[in-house]
């Protein structure tokens with residue numbers, strides 16, 4: 432009998448997160464205060480994030496212990512299965528062995544709970560009563576809603592308007608766990624009102640929703656904090672449970688990947704699966720290719736510029752060193768809402784600059800086609816975001832076929848698509864297209880950045 436999937440017993444779940452900053456040949460540049468252009472001190476971020484999260488954001492320790500209450504909650508769904516995709520391999524008639532890590536089994540259907548749980552926990556431990564956040568496709572908002580409910584924290588979510596309209600079930604999930612949800616841009620904040628004055632039909636963006644959520648913290652700064660679902664170092668740190676488990680599970684399959692793939696919005700699921708394998712490259716001479724796959728209509732890694740830029744549209748955050756399209760770049764309304772973010776996290780950006788990871792961009796239609804093939808061969812309907820990783824895995828498997836070389840490919844299935852069915856319906860009806868981003872459009876967006884941050 433062939434082994435299809437491997438899970439780990441609870442006793443073997445990771446006890447620590449892996450902080451790749453401790454092993455990077457060049458550490459990420461520091462975030463800067465936009466007014467003084469001097470490095471931001473950790474204390475300056477304590478008003479926005481829980482103190483322990485700020486400590487982790489600046490940490491260079493290689494390993495950080497996962498607190499017991501967090502490990503307990505992880506057990507609701509961890510370990511997640513590592514699965515051999517025999518069905519997909521057969522359909523592709525490839526000599527490659529394809530594995531995927533199935534993060535879709537979490538209560539909200541994606542990897543986002545891996546960081547939502549510790550973020551809610553550290554805020555709770557500090558006595559914070561209220562959190563604000565943004566959400567794109569609704570995965571992050573759902574994860575925070577679940578985690579905040581557990582720790583008795585009130586949550587306010589700003590949801591990108593296009594997703595709010597397309598994905599009413601995500602809003603219902605958040606409401607079920609007790610969170611309050613607003614379509615962004617909203618009339619509740621200065622940033623939202625200004626956006627609506629410029630364009631009443633503004634469909635929103637993650638950058639704008641972040642501005643709104645951050646602005647709300649100032650309403651009650653004593654007891655309110657903000658939390659972010661991707662991009663920042665502490666978020667990527669928490670996601671490394673994915674790769675740490677996968678390393679052990681690959682060992683139990685008696686195999687090792689030469690290619691590890693994650694889709695890319697801000698870098699959290701990519702870093703989560705990739706960094707533990709990159710550690711093996713950096714410290715044990717392994718040569719695994721680690722590939723980030725972005726949406727071709729939001730191409731910060733493949734066509735963006737490495738530059739200090741704001742994390743949000745209104746410019747409330749510090750300046751982060753990142754591959755960016757410019758903080759007011761407005762991505763097309765593709766269905767992979769979680770990939771519609773203008774920048775890449777500082778760690779991933781530095782790793783790409785140093786040539787330690789690779790980046791690819793895949794167009795929407797190819798990703799949905801890949802998602803459908805995956806659904807029909809492996810049974811799981813993937814999130815449109817995750818379908819980017821599948822599309823890249825299929826490309827790699829086809830290349831293995833052409834070259835006639837065996838390959839071992841591992842990708843992260845960051846989430847399922849059961850609440851994104853509209854994307855598949857529209858694809859099957861032939862209604863979707865591949866939005867193009869012109870060089871001119873990118874240049875204009877980046878030119879707007881120069882006088883502000885330069």
Ligand SMILES: *Cc1c(COP(=O)(O)O)cnc(C)c1O
Nearest residue numbers: 570661696697698699700769846
């Ligand atoms: C949020 C999300 C992403 C993109 O965010 P990253 O931080 O880049 O991982 C990808 N897939 C799913 C299912 C998501 O919910």
